[in-house]
Amino acid sequence: MSISERVLPVLPDPRLDLPAPDVAAAVAAAALLGDPTRAGILALLAGGPHCVCEMAAALGERQNNVSNHLARLRDAGLVRASRHRADARWVFYERDEAACAAVARSLEGLLR
Amino acid sequence: MSISERVLPVLPDPRLDLPAPDVAAAVAAAALLGDPTRAGILALLAGGPHCVCEMAAALGERQNNVSNHLARLRDAGLVRASRHRADARWVFYERDEAACAAVARSLEGLLR
DNA sequence: CCGATACATCAGTGAGCGTTGAGACACTTC
DNA sequence: GAAGTGTCTCAACGCTCACTGATGTATCGG
Numbered sequence: 001m002s003i004s005e006r007v008l009p010v011l012p013d014p015r016l017d018l019p020a021p022d023v024a025a026a027v028a029a030a031a032l033l034g035d036p037t038r039a040g041i042l043a044l045l046a047g048g049p050h051c052v053c054e055m056a057a058a059l060g061e062r063q064n065n066v067s068n069h070l071a072r073l074r075d076a077g078l079v080r081a082s083r084h085r086a087d088a089r090w091v092f093y094e095r096d097e098a099a100c101a102a103v104a105r106s107l108e109g110l111l112r
Numbered sequence: 113m114s115i116s117e118r119v120l121p122v123l124p125d126p127r128l129d130l131p132a133p134d135v136a137a138a139v140a141a142a143a144l145l146g147d148p149t150r151a152g153i154l155a156l157l158a159g160g161p162h163c164v165c166e167m168a169a170a171l172g173e174r175q176n177n178v179s180n181h182l183a184r185l186r187d188a189g190l191v192r193a194s195r196h197r198a199d200a201r202w203v204f205y206e207r208d209e210a211a212c213a214a215v216a217r218s219l220e221g222l223l224r
Numbered sequence: 225c226c227g228a229t230a231c232a233t234c235a236g237t238g239a240g241c242g243t244t245g246a247g248a249c250a251c252t253t254c
Numbered sequence: 255g256a257a258g259t260g261t262c263t264c265a266a267c268g269c270t271c272a273c274t275g276a277t278g279t280a281t282c283g284g
Contacts, residue, residue: 021155
């Protein structure tokens with residue numbers, strides 16, 4: 001349960017000049033996923049496109065709230081919106097798989 | 113730029129009975145990584161064990177603040193602590209690679 | 225044109241969380 | 255023992271952010 005002595009100095013000599021790692025991108029990505037509603041949206045969209053009212057019903061959230069979070073995900077480029085051809089009142093969302101993969105790589109870079 | 117019509121119904125028929133996806137674990141993990149200090153700690157520990165004062169200096173944060181975030185990471189099982197043998201005042205932290213891998217898989221499950 | 229529907233936007237509010245400061249704890253050295 | 259060092263804990267403050275309610279936009283049906 002203790003850290004191997006091979007990687008620790010015999011006497012402590014703290015290095016106070018370590019460079020600060022750049023984690024801004026990963027933190028922004030994690031903050032996006034750190035909300036239940038946004039994570040639920042992405043999970044739902046993994047199964048294909050959905051309109052706003054479907055996601056709101058599935059998540060038990062109000063439409064305007066879901067719409068707010070969709071705007072956040074849109075600004076981050078994780079989802080795309082397009083109106084239905086037959087009835088353009090309905091806005092369907094789908095994931096941008098390339099952007100999601102980039103986010104996954106960014107987060108994996110923190111934990112790898 | 114529009115969603116393929118093949119996956120959309122000709123007429124909108126919203127499914128209001130979709131099950132809510134279970135994202136609790138992934139959300140908790142993402143919330144942990146969504147803080148710059150905690151993410152910086154994990155990034156620093158990717159290079160091997162470090163004591164608290166080293167990480168505080170590298171991140172430009174105070175020791176008690178870093179200690180607070182380390183407690184969060186400890187409670188989540190992502191890091192382990194052990195005291196230095198020669199001088200037990202120094203507490204060195206290292207990552208629990210198995211737990212980090214589990215978190216990575218959990219997050220990847222959201223984006224895959 | 226008018227009402228209804230689906231969604232978007234925005235100011236205001238409240239709760240959660242990160243930071244701070246003070247103090248306590250553990251350990252070493254003299 | 256006392257003083258010094260590294261770390262930990264915790265109440266209190268402050269600020270960010272998610273939720274709410276109201277309103278606005280776009281579209282369809284009659």
